[in-house]
Structures are given as C-alpha cells and as structure tokens.
Amino acid sequence: MGDSQIIQISNLVKDYAMGKQFFRALHDVNLSINTGEFCGLVGPSGSGKTTLLNIIGALDNPTGGDIIIMNNSIKDLKNKQAAKLRNESIGFIFQTYNLLPVYTVFENVEFPLLLLKKSKKEREEAVMRALEWVGLSDKVNSRPNQLSGGESQRVAVARAMVKLPRIVLADEPTANLDAANSHNILQTMLKLNLELKTTFIFATHDEKVIRYLRRKVALSDGNVINDIIMN
Ligand SMILES: Nc1ncnc2c1ncn2[C@@H]1O[C@H](COP(=O)(O)OP(=O)(O)OP(=O)(O)O)[C@@H](O)[C@H]1O
Ligand SMILES: [Mg+2]
Numbered sequence: 001m002g003d004s005q006i007i008q009i010s011n012l013v014k015d016y017a018m019g020k021q022f023f024r025a026l027h028d029v030n031l032s033i034n035t036g037e038f039c040g041l042v043g044p045s046g047s048g049k050t051t052l053l054n055i056i057g058a059l060d061n062p063t064g065g066d067i068i069i070m071n072n073s074i075k076d077l078k079n080k081q082a083a084k085l086r087n088e089s090i091g092f093i094f095q096t097y098n099l100l101p102v103y104t105v106f107e108n109v110e111f112p113l114l115l116l117k118k119s120k121k122e123r124e125e126a127v128m129r130a131l132e133w134v135g136l137s138d139k140v141n142s143r144p145n146q147l148s149g150g151e152s153q154r155v156a157v158a159r160a161m162v163k164l165p166r167i168v169l170a171d172e173p174t175a176n177l178d179a180a181n182s183h184n185i186l187q188t189m190l191k192l193n194l195e196l197k198t199t200f201i202f203a204t205h206d207e208k209v210i211r212y213l214r215r216k217v218a219l220s221d222g223n224v225i226n227d228i229i230m231n
Pocket of ligand 2: 002051095203
C-alpha cells in the first residue's frame with residue numbers, strides 16, 4: 001500500500017440479515033482513497049452510500065472483503081481498537097445528527113475532546129472555533145430540542161471537525177441547510193482540506209455539495225458504476 005493511500009477497500013461485500021433472508025447492500029466494492037482527497041459517494045437513495053461510509057468509519061463490519069484504514073485492516077481490529085481509531089482519527093457526521101439530547105451545544109461538540117483527554121483550555125478554544133466555523137457561536141448553551149434541523153446539522157458538523165481528525169466522513173451534511181450555510185460549511189471543510197490535508201469523504205445527492213467535489217464515486221444498487229476525478 002502506497003504512503004499516500006489512506007483507505008483501501010477490496011472486494012467489499014455487505015449483507016444485511018432480513019429474517020432468514022439477507023439483502024446484499026454492497027457487491028464487491030473496490031476503491032482506494034488517497035490522503036487529502038475531497039471526494040464523495042454519490043447515487044440515488046438506497047444505493048449503499050451510508051452502508052459504505054459506516055464501514056469506512058469502522059462503525060460496521062463488512063460481510064466479505066477487507067478495508068484498510070491508515071494501515072489498519074478492519075478485519076483484524078478488536079472493538080476497542082476500532083473505537084480508538086475512530087476517536088483519534090475519524091470525524092463522523094451522521095445523516096441523523098445523533099446529538100446527545102440532555103447536553104448543550106457546547107457539551108455535544110466538546111464530547112470527542114473529552115475522549116481524547118484534552119485540557120479544559122484546549123477544549124474551550126477548539127469548541128468555540130468549531131462553533132464559529134458553522135456560525136453557531138451564539139447557541140453554545142442551547143440544547144438540541146431548542147435548535148432547528150439545520151442548526152442541529154451544523155452542531156453535528158462542528159462535532160466532527162472539532163478535533164481536526166485525519167478523516168472526516170460526512171453523510172448528507174447539508175440535507176437541511178440553506179444555500180448560504182451549505183456554502184460556508186463547504187468552504188470551512190475545503191480550508192481544512194487544503195491546510196491540514198484532511199481527507200473528506202461525503203455521501204450525498206445534494207448538488208450544493210457535489211459541485212465542490214474533486215472526485216465522484218457513483219454507486220448504484222451497491223456497485224461502484226463510475227469514478228470521476230476532476231483536474
Ligand atoms: N439495517 C439494515 N437492514 C436491512 N437493510 C438495510 C439496512 N440498512 C440499509 N439497508 C438497505 O441497504 C440499502 C442501502 O442503504 P443505505 O442506507 O446505504 O442507502 P443510501 O445510499 O445511504 O440511501 P439514502 O440516500 O436514502 O441515505 C437499502 O436498500 C436499504 O434498504
Ligand atoms: Mg444514506
């Protein structure tokens with residue numbers, strides 16, 4: 001595996017159990033992603049984008065094949081090691097936000113930094129910087145049930161980026177955002193991508209995101225049907 005390859009997916013298959021049957025959500029996916037790519041999994045609803053992103057994020061196991069993330073083969077990782085890899089190196093923006101309802105906006109964004117045992121001062125600075133990126137500095141003390149859908153989505157974006165991870169996996173991060181907020185967030189992401197070589201992988205069918213992508217991996221019924229790299 002070359003130095004610049006951060007993710008290597010080979011012959012990946014994912015079956016979901018459906019009672020005694022199973023549903024094959026991914027068929028023999030092969031894909032290599034280099035450090036610093038700004039790329040997206042694109043395709044219609046049900047094509048397998050979230051399934052593939054969850055496996056890349058070590059949140060779910062493949063049925064067959066393998067995925068190597070930063071030189072770690074997912075097949076060989078114990079749950080604890082997978083959690084360590086996620087905490088240290090991967091920021092995840094979930095399609096459904098997954099904010100913790102009893103915590104404030106500040107505390108939700110701070111959470112990944114607590115896992116990394118950062119000092120109080122470091123946490124405060126990083127959280128306020130991330131909230132500024134997404135335009136929510138005035139909502140630090142709000143709780144998720146006091147936020148609009150778009151504001152919740154922006155908190156999820158801040159939480160994924162607060163620790164400056166090597167990889168950000170973003171599942172439909174703009175589905176509930178207007179054009180201005182989408183543009184701001186994409187600009188912030190591009191800045192991290194350029195300055196820190198953060199690798200971004202989106203799952204999206206939103207044109208507001210797609211036009212920023214430098215590589216589009218098209219999925220259809222669990223197969224990669226096209227892979228277009230922009231120059
Ligand atoms: N837990 C599950 N059990 C059974 N089938 C599932 C499960 N999760 C997803 N699927 C099926 O796998 C396929 C791919 O789902 P996935 O969520 O990856 O699609 P997607 O491309 O992210 O779609 P969307 O754009 O709607 O988010 C779908 O047909 C879906 O019904
Ligand atoms: Mg999805």
